[in-house]
Amino acid sequence: MGRMHCPGKGISKSALPYKRSPPSWLKITSAQVEDHVCKLAKKGLTPSQIGVILRDSNGIAQVKSVTGNKILRILKKNALAPEIPEDLYMLIKKAVAVRKHLDRNKKDKDSKFRLILIESRIHRLSRYYRLSKKLAPNWKYESATASTMVA
Numbered sequence: 001m002g003r004m005h006c007p008g009k010g011i012s013k014s015a016l017p018y019k020r021s022p023p024s025w026l027k028i029t030s031a032q033v034e035d036h037v038c039k040l041a042k043k044g045l046t047p048s049q050i051g052v053i054l055r056d057s058n059g060i061a062q063v064k065s066v067t068g069n070k071i072l073r074i075l076k077k078n079a080l081a082p083e084i085p086e087d088l089y090m091l092i093k094k095a096v097a098v099r100k101h102l103d104r105n106k107k108d109k110d111s112k113f114r115l116i117l118i119e120s121r122i123h124r125l126s127r128y129y130r131l132s133k134k135l136a137p138n139w140k141y142e143s144a145t146a147s148t149m150v151a
Contacts, residue, residue: 004124005117022066026059030067033060034074041080047071048086084149085134091122092141093150099143119143 003010036058040050050071054060064070075081082089098115102108122141129135 004121017061017065020065023061026066028058028060028066033063033066034078037063037071037074038078038080041075041078046082046086046089047075084139085125085129088122088125088129088135089150091118091125092146094118095122095143096147096150099146 033054036054037050040053041047045053051063054063060066063074067074069077072081084092095115095118098111098118102111102115105111119141126135126139126141130137130139
């Protein structure tokens with residue numbers, strides 16, 4: 001599938017290992033991984049940041065292969081999951097940054113156009129999350145209150 005707002009049809013992606021079992025050299029238990037995930041989440045890290053830290057510092061390539069659950073499911077089980085999904089949060093954060101830039105640079109027409117594209121992605125993604133019941137049915141993105149959501 002191609003990209004939404006540009007002509008690219010990139011096929012670059014990462015490949016998961018074929019074996020679904022944890023490596024034999026990994027001596028960490030499932031409970032230890034879950035505790036580590038919860039500890040990192042309490043520090044305020046997002047699920048993808050937690051995955052990067054576990055991969056780089058602890059040698060845990062896939063949390064699912066060790067625990068049987070993905071990072072977000074572990075966070076939901078321990079009531080530490082973020083209230084809005086991470087990809088939507090990052091888009092809102094980007095829109096707030098572009099809007100702040102536009103306040104300082106009023107003549108920047110390209111940024112104004114890019115803001116429209118970012119906000120259309122936010123609306124499309126929020127529609128999906130409302131239909132799949134990951135967001136409240138009355139949740140709505142408003143640019144005026146977006147900076148308080150991100151901060």
